[in-house]
Amino acid sequence: MLQPVVGQLERYMDLLSARQKLVASNIANADTPGYRTQDIDFQSEFLNAAGGSPHVAQVGDLPVKNDGNNVSLDREARLLAENALRFQLASQLMKSQIRAVRSAIQEGK
Amino acid sequence: MSLFSVLSVGASGMAAQRARAELLVENLANAETTRTPEGGPYRRKDAVFESATVTSPFASIFHSELETMGGVAVSSVITDAGEPQLRYLPGHPDADKDGYVAFPKINPAEDMVDLMGAARSYGANVSAISAVKDMIQRSIDLAR
Amino acid sequence: MPAPILPVSSIPLPQAIRPAGQAAGGGFQDVLAGAIQRVESIGQNASSTVERFLAGEGEELHTTILATQQAELSFDLFLQARNKVVSAYQEIMRMQM
Numbered sequence: 370m371l372q373p374v375v376g377q378l379e380r381y382m383d384l385l386s387a388r389q390k391l392v393a394s395n396i397a398n399a400d401t402p403g404y405r406t407q408d409i410d411f412q413s414e415f416l417n418a419a420g421g422s423p424h425v426a427q428v429g430d431l432p433v434k435n436d437g438n439n440v441s442l443d444r445e446a447r448l449l450a451e452n453a454l455r456f457q458l459a460s461q462l463m464k465s466q467i468r469a470v471r472s473a474i475q476e477g478k
Numbered sequence: 479m480s481l482f483s484v485l486s487v488g489a490s491g492m493a494a495q496r497a498r499a500e501l502l503v504e505n506l507a508n509a510e511t512t513r514t515p516e517g518g519p520y521r522r523k524d525a526v527f528e529s530a531t532v533t534s535p536f537a538s539i540f541h542s543e544l545e546t547m548g549g550v551a552v553s554s555v556i557t558d559a560g561e562p563q564l565r566y567l568p569g570h571p572d573a574d575k576d577g578y579v580a581f582p583k584i585n586p587a588e589d590m591v592d593l594m595g596a597a598r599s600y601g602a603n604v605s606a607i608s609a610v611k612d613m614i615q616r617s618i619d620l621a622r
Numbered sequence: 623m624p625a626p627i628l629p630v631s632s633i634p635l636p637q638a639i640r641p642a643g644q645a646a647g648g649g650f651q652d653v654l655a656g657a658i659q660r661v662e663s664i665g666q667n668a669s670s671t672v673e674r675f676l677a678g679e680g681e682e683l684h685t686t687i688l689a690t691q692q693a694e695l696s697f698d699l700f701l702q703a704r705n706k707v708v709s710a711y712q713e714i715m716r717m718q719m
Contacts, residue, residue: 397491
């Protein structure tokens with residue numbers, strides 16, 4: 370009934386959610402000694418048709434502070450905004466797909 | 479972890495930064511305190527952060543595992559146990575027999591900068607909560 | 623003198639009157655099928671544009687949004703045209719012969 374692109378949109382939004390959760394954790398732990406920034410590899414997780422929970426990894430090449438913490442608030446703030454915007458876009462496109470089918474059902478009345 | 483539990487993560491960040499800010503303000507306010515009820519000069523306090531599991535207030539209601547790693551908590555407050563700073567002020571009411579007064583080892587400039595850092599982190603946590611709240615709202619809107 | 627009697631030639635019959643529906647039906651059916659095809663392909667194009675955008679394969683954001691809007695509009699337009707045709711048909715059927 371719904372085009373296959375809807376499945377893709379759903380996966381996209383799933384991954385964005387997962388990523389945003391990690392961003393929130395990173396921000397909460399921005400001053401926790403020894404804490405390392407976490408993230409997922411968005412591109413490869415999306416292209417991996419298998420699905421399932423994305424693999425969480427620690428982010429390399431971020432400068433480490435004296436207390437062992439490597440959270441960069443600039444990086445996290447940027448990701449926060451980007452993920453939010455992409456999620457907005459995906460939900461709009463999703464709505465558009467749903468509307469198309471509903472319009473067909475209601476025969477444009 | 480559902481998006482709702484992420485709100486708890488952000489809230490834990492706000493709480494931790496606020497506790498940190500409170501201690502910093504206490505240090506700043508007592509930078510020159512030479513007499514305390516426990517005896518001796520004020521000793522600076524620092525918060526130690528630690529990754530923690532946070533529970534959503536709804537966890538018990540839904541009997542579900544809404545617990546999630548990724549939050550933060552103040553694991554302990556460390557009181558400075560080092561030697562206080564001694565200044566030579568013979569006329570001071572708290573001077574010892576040699577005329578030295580024990581002052582807290584606090585650098586106000588350092589704590590001010592730290593306080594700004596705490597405020598910035600607090601703001602970042604607020605932004606995170608706001609962004610996640612918007613995502614939840616948009617997901618709900620798909621049903622409209 | 624009487625005129626010569628010409629041989630009787632056959633009277634050409636008028637063209638057989640075909641039922642009105644058939645000729646028109648043939649042409650109109652093609653038009654309809656063509657329109658459905660076009661709407662379908664615009665929709666397909668939109669879907670694949672979105673898929674390419676999500677996979678990060680270089681589709682621009684505005685291209686994607688415009689493609690989906692185009693699909694939506696062409697479908698809505700088609701729907702409206704189809705409704706008009708249906709109601710016209712019903713009106714014709716209601717006519718007393």
